[in-house]
Amino acid sequence: MRTTAFTKTYNKRVVLSLPELTLPEGNITAVIGSNGSGKSTFAKILAGTERADDKRPILYNASVGYLPQKSFPFRMSTEKNILQNGNDPLRARALMKELGIDALAGQSAKKLSGGEAARMALCRILMKRYDLLILDEPAAAMDMESTLAAERLIRQYCAETGCAVLLITHSIGQARRLSDQLLFLQGGKLIEQGASAQLLSAPQCEETKRFLEFYGR
Amino acid sequence: MGSSVRKAIELILSADPELLNILSTTARVCLTSSVLALLIGVPVGILFGAERFPGRKVLLVLNRTLIGMPPVVCGLLFYMLFSGVGPFRHLHWLFTVKLMILAQVVLITPIIIGVMETFVADTAPALRETAKGLGFGRLKEYRLLINECLYSIFSAYLLSFARAIAEVGAVAMVGGAIAWKTNVMTTAIMMYTNRGSFTLGIALGLILLSLSLLVNIILSVMQGRLSR
Incomplete structure (x- = not known):
């Protein structure tokens, strides 16, 4: 799945400018970067x-x-919320149980x-199959146990549906555990991209090295 | 004072025909105008809150101005439009319940629009982002938005009913407070007090307060159930 190159400007300031990108199907692509790097805008x-310029x-x-x-x-x-995105009570129940909210x-x-x-x-977003699923910090408010359960579900969903998943996260640990490839953004620009294991263990750019050292590899 | 209150209670218990007539006219005017205002104000308020279109800000300023419109000015406007020199004189609506309802609708609708717009403008962006993210169409998005608004619709109705039942300026001007025809509780209280007939005035005041309390209790209970 390919996205076109684009630029986004707020108040005459370019906040995000990205080249053409490939998001492989059946893979999880994590986007990492500090606050204000443009992850959520992407x-x-x-x-x-939101629209590009x-x-x-x-x-x-x-x-x-x-x-x-x-x-x-x-x-x-809670259950009706989840069923808004697909009338499959059995799947809804299974997802709720997996994430510990069935009660x-x-x-x-x-x-x-x-x-x-x-x-x-x-649970609600995982009820339906999409070609591309974008998750913006899905586990930011969760404790560790729920985070791990959520990661299991996301991995399972990606494998079962074969869709491309784009995960926005500021957790290097989560990116390591979950993603196949990584995009590192800084100041609204793509600094580095590559296979997660390789990028996290041997980053090529100085900015990526500094970021990973600061947030802990 | 004490004897007036006692006489007022006796009057209520004896189901005085004039009192009953005033009560039924009041109920007709208030319920019809508040329901009509709700039917107009809720969709317009939701539209103003949820959509961005050219002229929206001007319309919002206009609506806020109308919220603060003095009832007597509204009454005067309708009086001029429907009196013997007005463009709508051929309808013969002056000093009828119809025109009282119309004047009340004009007074109340901006309040409902304002309440709904404020709530929807606050709620719609987050709801819309989530709904769009789930791939829902506009129709489903609006259905969910209306579902979110139910509590606010009750609040808006409470406010509009309170304004309708307490309003005196506009209905007095366009209704003329004619006994057995267009006299509602507020105009009757004014009329009887001016005549020095405090007993009927107090009786009407007590009923007005009781009615307002009853409607508020019913709507608050319904609102409480909705918030669960």
Whole structure:
């Protein structure tokens, strides 16, 4: 799956400028970078919730699923929230059980804690098959146990559906555990890309080395 | 004062025909106008909050101005439009319940639009991002948005009903407070007090407060259930 090159400008300042990219199907591509590097803007433009400067989509003929950093719980029960994205109660139950929120199925989603709401949102997006699934910090509000369960589910979803997954994360550990390839962004530019294991163990660019040293390899 | 209150209670218990007539006119005017305002105000408010279109900001400023419009000015406007020299004189609506309802709708609708716009403008961006991320179409997005708004719709209705039942300026001007025809509780209280007939005024005041309390309790209970 290929995205076109694009630029995004806010208030006459270029915040993101990326070349053509390939997101391999059946693979998880992680985007890492410090705050303000343009990771979430990339996710939004790819998902179509924001437009690049030339107003054209950067991805054609692909169904895209996007889990924003702060996902919105609809005013209904947890289970009904999940079933909004596909009428398969058995799958919904299985996903909820996997993420440990099956006991909250009947509870109002508005009353879930931050971590519970994040797990509900992940279950909801995983109900349907997309060509490209974009996950923006899906485990940011989760504890370690839930994070590992979520990573298992994402890996399983990618393998079963053969879709391309783009994972936005600031956790090097998560990128190492989950991704096949990595994109490192800084100041709105792509600094380095490559296979995760190789990029994390032997980065080529000075900026990547500094970033990994700071955040811990 | 004490004897007036006692007489007022006796009047209520005896189901005085004039009192009943005032009550039924009030109920007709308030319920019809608040429901009509709700039917117009909710979709317009949702549209103003959820969509961005040219002229939206101007319309919002206009709406905020209308929220603060004094009822007597509204009454005066309708009086001029429907009186013997006005463009709508041939309808013969002046001093009828119809025109009282119309004036109330004009007064209340901006309040509902304002309440809905504020809530939707705050909620819609996050909901829309999530819905779009899930691949939902516009129709489903709007269905979910309306579902989110139910609590606010109750709040808006509470506010509009409160304004409708307490309003006196506009209905007095366009209704004329004609006994057995267009006299509602607020205009009747004013009329009887001016005449020195405090008993009926107090009785109406008590009923007005009780009605307002009852409607508020019912709607608050329904609102509480929605928030669960």
